[in-house]
Amino acid sequence: MLDRQIGELTGYPSIDKPWLKYYSEEAINAKLPECTIFEYMYENNKDFPEDIAIIYMGRKITYGELFENIDRAAAAFLKAGVKENEIVTVALPSIPEALYCVYALNKIGAVANMIHPLAGKEETMNYLNEVKSRVAIIFDGAYPTIAGDIDKTSVEQVIVASPSDSLPLALKAAYNLSKKKIRLDSMFISWKDFIRKGHDIPVAPVKKDCYEMAIISHTGGTTGEPKGCMISNYSINAEIWQVGKTMGPVRQECMMAVLPPFVNYCLTNSMLEPLVFGMKLVLLPKYEPYKFADYVKKYRVNHVNTVPAYCEVIPKISHIEKYDLSSLKYVVYGGEGMTDEVETTINDTLKRCGCKYALKKGLGMTEVTSAASATFDNVNDMESVGIPLPKMLFKTIDTETGVEKQYGEEGEICICGPTLMLGYYNNSEATDKLINIHDDGRRWMRTGDLGYINEDGVIRVTGRIKRIIMTKGEDGQTTKIFPDRIEKALYLDSAVELCCVIGIPDEKRINYPQAMVVLKEGIEKSESIKQAILDKCRVKLPGYMVPEIIEFRDELPRTSRGKVDYRALEKEAM
DSSP: OOOOOOOOOOSOHHHHOGGGGGSOHHHHHSOOOOSOHHHHHHHHHTTOTTSEEEEETTEEEEHHHHHHHHHHHHHHHHHTTOOTTOEEEEEOOSSHHHHHHHHHHHHTTOEEEEOOTTOOHHHHHHHHHHHTOSEEEEEGGGHHHHGGGGGGSSOSEEEEEOGGGGSOHHHHHHHHHHSOOOOOOSSEEEHHHHHHHTTTOOOOOOOOOTTSEEEEEEEOTTTSSOEEEEEEHHHHHHHHHHHHHHHOOOTTOEEEEOSOTTSHHHIIIIIIHHHHTTOEEEEOSSOOGGGHHHHHHHHTOOEEEEOHHHHTTGGGSTTGGGSOOTTOOEEEEOSSOOOHHHHHHHHHHHHHTTOOSOOEEOOBOGGGSSBSEEOBTTBOOTTSOOEEOTTOEEEEEOTTTOOBOOTTOOEEEEEESTTOOSEETTOHHHHHHHEEEOTTSOEEEEEEEEEEEOTTOOEEEEEESSOOEEEEOTTSOEEEEOHHHHHHHHTTSTTEEEEEEEEEEETTTEEEEEEEEEEOTTOOOOHHHHHHHHHHHHHHSOGGGSOSEEEEOSOOOBOTTSSBOHHHHHHHHO
16 A cells, blocks of 8 residues: 555544545546446456356356356346346355356346345245345245245245255255255246256346446344345445455455355455455355364465454364464454454464464445445554545544534544445435435435544544344354344333343353343233243244343333433343
8 A cells, every 4th residue: 555645634534534645546546347246247257267266165166157157047037037127035145046146137137135044934024025026036944934925925936046056966965865855836946947947048238327226235224123225236346346456356366255145244245356356255155163264274265254253263263273374364354343352362363373464354334335444454453443445435423413523533433435325225214314415415324333533544433322232043144133123022012011132142142132121010920921022022023133031120220311221231241
């Protein structure tokens, strides 16, 4: 990176942009790609068909094969009647078929609605009906959950994909023996039959406006209610381009994806990004954190985008000091913070194993496609989330007046730039609460995070306005729990007078949700009441959000403003 002189500071980060001194003139001034996500990937790799694109459970898929598989999927979608701008729901784990779907739909001008493959019956039904998907691609493990209720949705055709579809023959046979047979009919067809139906269907790329929607990625936003973020081709490519200009990717280096594709952070930065730059992408249908060192050794991994819960496992890996991790260049974490002590321990462990680089991190949200800031080797303050990416703007504002704060002054962090989402799908009210046009004429998003920016452009997060709990679901994937949403489900039970949900630290799940409940007057505390409340939660919430414990209390602590003091309850539980 190139240090460059900047003018006299005005005192306001969004005007001064002091972080630009760390970037090259090209990163600052070059034009962003104006094409679809398929076109961006294809143009960068069309001359390298023999290079490895994907490594999946021992199978290597070249870029030439990737293009062929995308075309086959595109032909099959056309045969199924998928039209330009139609929204197709994709509910798959980290398997090659997930990427074939995303790129194929993009190539024919359709939109991929990315959802959790094991979201639960009610949530999956809601996702399908929200966007009126006529076609959906689901994980075979989710078939038993939704098969009996698919007629309650807008879906006319379900393609059932399996982790075995791209496995080497020996592993495919073993997987299929372990799974129950799925009843296929006119509604449910296998991935293999789906692809076969598209045989001989010509595929011509749709020339689409890059500013139109490419994918819908779901987030809890700042309230915890599921919302679909409409992300354009331009925003996804802007995210990829900016990271590329800062991390300096090298063709055929290796990126390992440890999170599933319904997480935009993973889809964009761990899957689409390495493929754009001609890297090798390691896909793991089920990531096992304690095998991190084995994965790095086996695949000679250079880059990993991960989360703190997975990083914290690294020093605990048995005989970790015996592993050679010198291939690692970028180990980046996001999603939540990490204490200095834990980060130092992880860095020391990586260093002892030959890694020359410290952990990197950043600040981002699905609403800004993924990361909006990042740390680099020469800007990696342990207590910061780095500097804004070269095309992004940051500022902090007074939470009451909206007035921009000066350097070092704490306020709500706001983000502006080309990666900002188009808006929430079919929810303009929530969009308008989050994104506003400020006096400079730009669209700014309020993050719900408190922090400040120093005179070097380095961002520090000091707290959160919103409440989020990180946990692991039954599938072992790290995800977010939103206490507000669980509390709304609890209040649906007529016995509940008052409640509060907190996260309880747990070695296996990171945190699990516990509900503190005050029952209405005259209702006796009993196991049957507790089970009735939990039954309602199981209907309204995905499994990982259902409280593991319900504790009955006579009263809950209050703040000076009369609100339930969840922080006091969290301290009690520590």
